[in-house]
Amino acid sequence: MATVEQVGRRVSAAEAREVAEAAREKEWAAASFVRDLFLGKFRVDLIHPYPQTDPEEDARARPFLAALEKFLREKVDADRIDREGEIPPEVIAGLKELGAFGIKIPREYGGLGLSQISYMRAMELVASVCGSLTALLSAHQSIGVPQPLKLFGTEEQKKTYFPRLARGAVSAFALTEPGVGSDPAAMETTAVPSEDGTAWILNGEKLWCTNGPVADLVVVMARTPSKIVDGKEKRQITAFLVDTSWPGVEVGHRCDFMGLKAMYNGALRFHNVRVPRENVLWGEGKGLKLALVTLNTGRLTLPITTVAAGKNCLRISREWAAERVQWGRPIGKHDAIAQKIGAMAASTFAAEAVAELCGFLSERGYDIRLEAAIAKLYNSETGWRIIDDTVQIRGGRGYETADSLRARGEKPVPVERIMRDFRINLIFEGSSEIMHLFIAREALDRHLQIAGDLIVPGTSGSEKLRAFVRAALFYAWWYPSRWLGWSRWPRYREFGTLAGHLRFVERSARRLARGVFHCMVRHGPKLEHRQALLFRLVDVGAELFAMAAVCARAQMLLRSDGAAGERAVRIADLFCQHARRRVRLKFKGLWSNDDVPTYGLAQEVLRGEHLWLEQGVVNRN
Ligand SMILES: Cc1cc2nc3c(=O)[nH]c(=O)nc-3n(C[C@H](O)[C@H](O)[C@H](O)COP(=O)(O)OP(=O)(O)OC[C@H]3O[C@@H](n4cnc5c(N)ncnc54)[C@H](O)[C@@H]3O)c2cc1C
Structure with missing residues (x-):
């Protein structure tokens, strides 16, 4: 019988990179606005005119969204769910x-x-009411079985599982x-072919599986026997569709977190679970790629939940800043608070433009892997700032629980819960750091294709020579053209007062492309380790994408609804x-x-050279 040697050892950085590179989508078959942006090209034609929902789709979605809204309003008590840590069965x-468990299932x-887009509208409604419910529906539909099944399932698999899922079988x-x-790379859950070859035998333990404790079906990633390619071992990760009623599947500890108190999240154990061969999703060794591709659109749920949080916070801040009087004036009249509210309004508009535009671009069939990563990164960080400001604006009441406010006879505004529930968004489905690295890798991709052999150690002399010729030919045209452009001329006139911002985006895209190139030339292979630099480049790309999305959306609103559109343009301008x-x-x-000295100090801290800084407190861990 084939075996997978256990990976009890640490995986080296090179091995980890190799696994990630093998799973990377390398082709760019469809247009990508952000990829072009990093190369210095501002493809406004990809986002303008701003896409709109198909009226037929709108008409079909409307009754469902209306019923969902009514249900959430009348039947869901989010404070109770938070307090009890359970979602009522009803x-x-x-x-x-x-x-609601089969929104995108055909x-x-x-x-x-x-x-x-309709799915995102539904999730915006749910997220505006209850984080734990959002986790349940989103883990099921954004990353759970329906999405990879739709993308990679065979007809047989779809016929077997879609109807169950649509009826409400929960997945994870x-x-x-x-x-x-x-x-x-260090995955320890393994699957090996059974002796008769009809099944895989799954063993291992998974952690923090959202919906895991209540799931009927789970997509499980496991290591399958390595392949030898060109004399080298290539690790294989394969995706399996597992029914939790099968013998050997066991639910372990249900985890409890800072927020999302009623999320069903826990450890899952697999002990000699026999998974029929036909339950491999997509193909042997394609598991990690499946996870990444699934997340391209799966990641669009979190950005839209940020919009829900932003809208709620804006309302809460508006009401409180008008009502609460201190030092003889409503607090909203004090400049410090007004600045926060102004920025909050502008950021909420931007978060919606970013999330919605990504949804539309994915429906148009564009390659949105970078847009989705930016939306996840940008919106979750923006949302956290908005919530932090809302807590501050509410003062002590921002820190008090809704139940406690209610008990004192005050309006039970749940800012404290919103903050606890939101924080995880910066960590799961690709942490902010990993999103930065993912985007940076793709931003550098074209340069690595052209000149990678020049800077990567270990390439032969002839490879370096070929790369030199290739780079000389490419950069002789590309580099000067990143300096030349017409973006100070009166272009984008149809955008009225926003035209100047689009010219800024165009100019800055060229500056960004030059920045990427200059950093590569200056730091060579060491650039990989200069994460703070790479993150700044990514942040510039994210801001430029947000600016473009905001201008395109405001322009669309202006055309479709004059008065409201003018207000949108003013917010977009700010x-x-x-x-x-x-x-x-x-x-x-x-x-x-100060990146280098800061890194240096961190290493000193890690070596224990500054333990004196930690003295004077009680350490009980
Ligand atoms: C509430 C909750 C729900 C979850 N749901 C699921 C689920 O349904 N299914 C599932 O499979 N997983 C789930 N997860 C796991 C989640 O996706 C991981 O927590 C996430 O991938 C980060 O992994 P980690 O926590 O082990 O952090 P680590 O990977 O250990 O990272 C720790 C810190 O280091 C940073 N870091 C790591 N590598 C680098 C690097 N190369 N450069 C710079 N910084 C780096 C990270 O960004 C992070 O800040 C869930 C987790 C939680 C807490």
């Missing part, structure tokens, strides 16, 4: 009844067959293990002013920063 049953298999996605977080300042600062930081 709430889950009601959501199943509405079809109609021929019993689902609602709605689009990505199990990748993480105690030793496997952001880096999957957002772009804020973003331009942030972009300038990030560019400046590329050449003037």
